Amino acid sequence: MTLEFVWRLLAAFACGVAIGIERQMRQRTAGLRTITLVASGACLFVSLGMLLGTGVTQIAAYVVSGVGFLGGGVIMRDQGSIQGINTAATLWCAAAVGVLCGTGFYGPAIAGTLVVLASNTVLREVSRAINSAPMKNADMVREYQLQIVCRTEDEVHIRAVLSNAMHSAPLQFQSLTSRDCEGEPPRLEVTAKCRSHPKDQARLEQIASRLSMEIGVSSVSWSANEAELTPE
Template sequence: MADLDFVLRLLLAAGCGAVIGLERQYRSRTAGLRTQALVAMGAAAFVLFGSELGVGQGSLQIVAYVVSGVGFLGGGVILRQGLSVQGLNTAATLWCSAAVGCLAAGGLVVPALAMTVLVLVVHLLLRPLGRLVDRAPDAHAETIGAFVLTVRALDEREQEVRELLSDALESPDILVHAMSSHPDGPAEKGVVVLEAELLVEGDAAELLDAVLTRMSRDTGVREMSWRADDTPLEVRSRPRLGRA
């Protein structure tokens, strides 16, 4: 391959990456203009290097290494904040920029340009569509929150109440993070407190109230409540019961 052809393919890769990066830079994303251009150009350089060596399937092997390497690079821009994950779009865009670089390295000018245009179309046209879907009536119904469910039960019925609680929490929308128990203290002897740390998806009030309703049928349960950090304490109590 002539040196001029080598350089032109690198420039094509860098130019397509820069076009993709312009949109990311305008959105103030982590991987912007320079990062996208460098990823595309670097992927092209590696593939071109493999073809220059002229070793059988060397170029295809290098493409596979580029794919896995960019995957690790994309992992660096993915951030987790609480229960939400940010940076997935940026990581996917880096992967697409690497693909554009590989296409450019293969001399596939039209596919490289088409890939660049499609990446921009996805970001520019599907973004408003995604926001429109987010504004649908049920869009905010599927939320995830952390809650603590507390059950005060008779000490002698702890095992039965614990099993009943585990059964009541068996739901695809409820994830039990931890469950613990401790004596109620000097306030009332013979009573144990069970606490379950939960992650609830959807309408937490409806789901947890259903759990409390089911638990209230057991005579070993004295009092129940659930709470969240950002909501007031919701209490569902039953009258005091004597020992069974």
């Protein structure tokens, strides 16, 4: 029994090292030591259940819960984006590999280790290739702001041109406001806000070029916010 326990612990240690080296090379929050400790610890808990003859399934469930708290510690929110989810998932999988080693299922444990490594290496490159592809097929939306400075007497005409252009283009018209500009002669700034897919940005540039040709317009500019995923 002692020898079998040692083999199981060594197997969990080796699988943890294999997964942890990949994480350490990428300088992740949970690196070589953390991943190895999670796999080895999961193996120890399950092995304890087998040595005492208690329910291994129940102990494995406790291991999953404990690793869940550990994984939550590596997930961070940074300027609206979530960081560390992949590291937390790797910790979770490392615990599963440790449980398999602790119960003596070496083949499934090795297979699980290979799957984790493939997910963090091969699929990483696939994800990068997808992310670098054109965004025309992605469900994304970007907010644009178009500003036109014109003569006060041309306000009605400019607003009409903007409204017609926005409704005829693939743009989601949000608002249209006007405010007086300081200085002489009297000028007015008309601001239009809209939302659209980034692939339709060229249409907004066409509208800006069209407005810049109006006689009463002195300046035209537009800006865009960061693209966001559309809600499902």
